[in-house]
Amino acid sequence: MVITPNTASEVIYPESDGQPMADNTKQFRWIVTIKENLEILFATQPDVFIAGDLFWYPVAGNPNIKQAPDTLAAFGRRYKSRGDLEGCEGVREEFSFTLSPIPLHPYTPIPLIN
Numbered sequence: 001m002v003i004t005p006n007t008a009s010e011v012i013y014p015e016s017d018g019q020p021m022a023d024n025t026k027q028f029r030w031i032v033t034i035k036e037n038l039e040i041l042f043a044t045q046p047d048v049f050i051a052g053d054l055f056w057y058p059v060a061g062n063p064n065i066k067q068a069p070d071t072l073a074a075f076g077r078r079y080k081s082r083g084d085l086e087g088c089e090g091v092r093e094e095f096s097f098t099l100s101p102i103p104l105h106p107y108t109p110i111p112l113i114n
Helices: 025-041
Strands: 048-052 055-057 071-075 084-086 093-097
Touching: 025 048, 025 071
Parallel strands: 055 084
Antiparallel strands: 048 071, 071 093
16 A cells, blocks of 8 residues: 655644724724625625625735735625635625725715614
8 A cells, every 4th residue: 555645734824813893883883884794785696605704815825925904805605604714715806895993095984863
């Protein structure tokens, strides 16, 4: 019997960076509002994956290249509970939102309806 050693080491894709999802309640409320509305918008399309605060690894085998958008949508991927989304799965992140806790423009934001 010939035993072939596994030369490819398993790549670990971390699911957390230990950082909070939001810096304050206002930012968190916007993250949740955008994510939930995207889920409503694409509710009839089972091949659209909507997530929030999920690592996206666009390069297979390289866990050092990652993004952590506050909200993302990936087309061509059904929903399932997951710790990350890897580009090697053949799915692209189509669009994402990252919300800054610091105003970047001198404007008055429209308040959310309570």
